[in-house]
Amino acid sequence: MSRASWRRAGPLAAVTAAALATTALTAPTAYAGASAAEEPPEQIVNGTFDAGHAPWWGTANLTLDSSTGQLCADVPGATVNPWDAIIGLDNIPLAAGETYEFRFFGQATPGRVGKALIQLPVDPYTQYLSATPELSVSGNDYRYTFTAPVDLPNAQVAFQLGGSTEPWRICLDNISLRGGAEPDVYEPDTGPRVRVNQVGYLPKGPKKATVVTEATAALPWQLRDGAGRTVASGQSTPRGLDPSSGQNVHTVDFGRYTRPGTGYTLVADGETSRPFDLGYAFYEQLRTDALKFYYTQRSGIEISEELRPGYGRPAGHVGAAPNQGDTQVPCQPGVCDYTLDVSGGWYDAGDHGKYVVNGGISVHQLMSEYERSLRAPTGQPGHLGDRTLALPESGNRVPDILDEARWEQEFLLRMQVPAGRPLAGMAHHKIHDDSWTGLPLLPHLDDKRRELHPPSTAATLNLAATAAQAARVFQPYDRAFAARNLAAAKTAWAAAKANPEVYADPADANGGGAYNDPDVSDEFYWAAAELYLSTGAPEYRDFVLASPHHTGDVWRERGMDWGNTAALGRLDLAVLPSGLPDRARVRASVAQGADRYLATLRAHPYGIPYNPSDNLWDWGSNNLIINNAIVLATAFDLTGATRYRDGVLETMDYLFGRNALNQSYVTGYGEVASRNQHSRWYARQLNPELPNPPRGTLSGGPNSAIQDPVAQQKLRGCAPQFCYIDDIESWSTNELTINWNAPLAWIAAFVADQDAGGAPHPRR
Ligand code: 9MR
Numbered sequence: 001m002s003r004a005s006w007r008r009a010g011p012l013a014a015v016t017a018a019a020l021a022t023t024a025l026t027a028p029t030a031y032a033g034a035s036a037a038e039e040p041p042e043q044i045v046n047g048t049f050d051a052g053h054a055p056w057w058g059t060a061n062l063t064l065d066s067s068t069g070q071l072c073a074d075v076p077g078a079t080v081n082p083w084d085a086i087i088g089l090d091n092i093p094l095a096a097g098e099t100y101e102f103r104f105f106g107q108a109t110p111g112r113v114g115k116a117l118i119q120l121p122v123d124p125y126t127q128y129l130s131a132t133p134e135l136s137v138s139g140n141d142y143r144y145t146f147t148a149p150v151d152l153p154n155a156q157v158a159f160q161l162g163g164s165t166e167p168w169r170i171c172l173d174n175i176s177l178r179g180g181a182e183p184d185v186y187e188p189d190t191g192p193r194v195r196v197n198q199v200g201y202l203p204k205g206p207k208k209a210t211v212v213t214e215a216t217a218a219l220p221w222q223l224r225d226g227a228g229r230t231v232a233s234g235q236s237t238p239r240g241l242d243p244s245s246g247q248n249v250h251t252v253d254f255g256r257y258t259r260p261g262t263g264y265t266l267v268a269d270g271e272t273s274r275p276f277d278l279g280y281a282f283y284e285q286l287r288t289d290a291l292k293f294y295y296t297q298r299s300g301i302e303i304s305e306e307l308r309p310g311y312g313r314p315a316g317h318v319g320a321a322p323n324q325g326d327t328q329v330p331c332q333p334g335v336c337d338y339t340l341d342v343s344g345g346w347y348d349a350g351d352h353g354k355y356v357v358n359g360g361i362s363v364h365q366l367m368s369e370y371e372r373s374l375r376a377p378t379g380q381p382g383h384l385g386d387r388t389l390a391l392p393e394s395g396n397r398v399p400d401i402l403d404e405a406r407w408e409q410e411f412l413l414r415m416q417v418p419a420g421r422p423l424a425g426m427a428h429h430k431i432h433d434d435s436w437t438g439l440p441l442l443p444h445l446d447d448k449r450r451e452l453h454p455p456s457t458a459a460t461l462n463l464a465a466t467a468a469q470a471a472r473v474f475q476p477y478d479r480a481f482a483a484r485n486l487a488a489a490k491t492a493w494a495a496a497k498a499n500p501e502v503y504a505d506p507a508d509a510n511g512g513g514a515y516n517d518p519d520v521s522d523e524f525y526w527a528a529a530e531l532y533l534s535t536g537a538p539e540y541r542d543f544v545l546a547s548p549h550h551t552g553d554v555w556r557e558r559g560m561d562w563g564n565t566a567a568l569g570r571l572d573l574a575v576l577p578s579g580l581p582d583r584a585r586v587r588a589s590v591a592q593g594a595d596r597y598l599a600t601l602r603a604h605p606y607g608i609p610y611n612p613s614d615n616l617w618d619w620g621s622n623n624l625i626i627n628n629a630i631v632l633a634t635a636f637d638l639t640g641a642t643r644y645r646d647g648v649l650e651t652m653d654y655l656f657g658r659n660a661l662n663q664s665y666v667t668g669y670g671e672v673a674s675r676n677q678h679s680r681w682y683a684r685q686l687n688p689e690l691p692n693p694p695r696g697t698l699s700g701g702p703n704s705a706i707q708d709p710v711a712q713q714k715l716r717g718c719a720p721q722f723c724y725i726d727d728i729e730s731w732s733t734n735e736l737t738i739n740w741n742a743p744l745a746w747i748a749a750f751v752a753d754q755d756a757g758g759a760p761h762p763r764r
Contacts, residue, residue, distance in 0.1 A: 041178065043093060045716065047173075049069055058073055060505070062074070070107075075164065077168075079163055082162050084162030087170075092118070098180040102177050103176045105142070109169045113133070113135065114132070114159060114160070115160040116129070116159055117158045118158075121155065194211050194221075196273045196276050200656075203260045209252040210250070211271075212245075215238070216238055219250060222268075226261055234253070237250060237253070239605035258278070260277075283752040284383070291366070292390065293696055293736075295404065297346040298407055300315060300343040301315050302314055316446070324447065325342075325431070329341075332453055344414070345359060349678075353431070354432065358515060358738065358739050360459075362739045362742045363466050369384070381399070385399045389401070389403075409485065427456075434510070435511045440683030456502050461526070465526045465565075468533070472534040515562065530569070532573075532578065533576045558618060591635045594647070598647045607658065617701075621702050622701030625654065648751060649757070656669060661724060674726045703723055706723055709729070715733075
């Protein structure tokens with residue numbers, strides 16, 4: 001049947017056809033279907049919930065819980081329609097004429113009839129399969145078949161659970177839809193099997209490479225210079241199967257060769273690596289590029305074509321049509337009855353949202369990069385000074401890195417609830433469009449309604465932490481601004497103490513990310529640490545000393561990030577001067593954390609300080625990896641032990657191409673590098689008149705949960721390192737963000753400060 005004639009036949013015909021083909025297995029026994037070898041392809045992503053439930057979603061009245069290995073939810077009572085509560089999954093490809101088998105395990109307490117649909121995801125919600133499983137307390141397996149009447153790239157699985165006066169609980173598991181065409185097999189072009197840092201190695205630093213090979217015994221290797229002459233040789237070390245890539249690999253160590261130069265290659269197992277340098281100029285360049293990224297992320301100001309050739313654009317969200325903000329932004333309906341001027345700041349990522357929690361860690365890490373340059377034995381503050389970043393403010397005698405940080409910090413201050421209003425002193429969690437926009441879309445062309453979302457304790461503590469830090473950092477340059485920040489920090493702290501459990505709603509994610517965080521004890525610790533370091537006041541010191549994070553293990557296996565901030569506080573307490581009674585222990589704890597990340601790196605065949613024990617890589621894995629390198633770098637600053645510095649350099653090798661995909665994750669760095677990061681305005685992949693992201697932009701990197709349609713179509717079944725695609729629509733593996741470039745900038749400055757990689761030198 002053609003698509004058009006099917007449409008005329010209407011949804012009822014589909015329901016009937018589906019119902020005829022329906023068989024429910026009432027016994028919870030395994031279904032004796034075709035053998036695995038003959039089974040048609042699986043179309044459902046993550047139907048087993050062994051490690052979370054992404055990309056499944058629920059309506060706002062459901063909290064999905066997959067902690068037991070099943071997908072469960074408490075369904076509220078007093079709903080009217082079946083569709084008032086839904087658990088769903090999007091982007092299932094259907095092929096016309098193909099027969100599918102839909103199976104799942106379902107259980108309800110108390111027992112209840114549910115509704116399981118496979119349907120069009122938009123009006124008129126045409127149903128290709130409609131089943132009404134009688135869910136029992138003991139649970140059953142269900143099986144249905146249907147023939148797809150249409151070709152559709154994005155059918156939806158929907159369990160409609162509403163319509164009950166009484167509350168109940170549902171659990172689902174082993175959800176499977178088999179049939180249809182084999183999904184496209186996407187084969188990334190990974191080039192030569194010898195994997196190197198395609199940008200370069202410090203002449204006196206470690207130099208390692210990875211060879212992907214079937215060989216189990218050591219292999220000979222040769223290092224060739226730019227003229228093709230062999231300048232060093234040796235034998236590889238077999239490392240066996242690497243679970244993060246599914247590859248058998250060897251390590252090559254050519255660290256003893258130290259002559260600077262360009263165009264080196266490494267040869268092993270009949271393959272020649274991509275070229276690389278021995279030098280450090282590229283880190284000097286990255287120190288600048290990674291920070292220059294922020295100016296073109298700015299909201300509320302025209303981006304000058306003169307300062308950023310190819311990137312000039314009108315100011316976004318300055319109250320000029322078609323923009324609806326950000327100079328007078330109302331709250332979401334019912335949240336507040338005032339408007340705020342929350343213009344300025346940086347756009348978070350590829351979207352036009354601005355989020356206090358994520359702005360917080362980003363501006364903090366920029367200010368910390370600056371503070372490090374002043375205090376670390378190898379710090380070189382001159383490289384971060386005035387006129388280093390080609391900003392509109394360059395020439396104002398303030399270090400450019402602080403001018404850039406101030407652009408964001410001013411925005412964070414504007415997000416604070418004014419005196420006299422409910423929850424005064426807290427910070428609104430975020431501001432963004434009331435629904436998602438498409439790509440490409442330049443900031444000044446966004447016509448959606450902008451809304452303030454409710455204040456949260458997490459946002460308030462991000463404001464307290466960054467404002468406290470800004471108070472000390474800006475003191476020498478602008479005392480009034482410093483004082484304004486200190487006052488805001490203290491007010492925010494008091495407001496957070498008075499409202500310690502106001503959490504952002506995880507379902508509040510239409511038009512922007514949720515950035516929800518159910519545990520803010522780490523934000524409390526971080527904010528108290530910054531307030532203490534800036535004021536020395538006993539109140540904050542006592543809070544720090546009493547916090548479980550002060551003596552607890554803050555060195556997460558996965559790394560620190562916007563939702564896990566305890567390590568930010570610990571690092572600053574370790575490196576900044578204070579009268580903290582147990583400061584020596586705090587400093588020693590950084591080396592302990594670094595030793596753990598170093599052990600992970602050394603055990604990893606690709607030399608990565610990140611290896612989650614569940615072998616599932618996170619959204620934004622690159623930022624976790626590089627944040628772990630910040631712990632290593634800080635341990636180097638504190639102890640001078642070169643093993644920590646070497647760990648940082650090896651981490652950069654991974655990001656610059658010594659990885660399973662044989663590519664650099666930083667735009668403009670390395671022969672093959674990410675350049676199509678998800679962005680509404682650096683959208684060259686969609687419109688050749690727009691630019692790619694600027695040089696020095698970090699991509700989020702492999703994400704095992706493949707949470708966007710492109711990744712789900714192309715990367716199904718990927719080993720962690722392969723869960724990445726340089727496609728602008730792959731927002732869950734390939735976005736750019738302000739919080740990912742911040743640790744990149746921090747580390748770039750750290751490595752540039754090491755010059756050629758010899759012994760630590762005194763500060764210049
Ligand atoms: O970086 C965020 C990641 O840790 C979360 O898992 C993910 C889903 O909530 O959201 C990421 O943040 C995105 C945000 O929600 C919206 N702007 C783009 C951010 C980067 O992808």
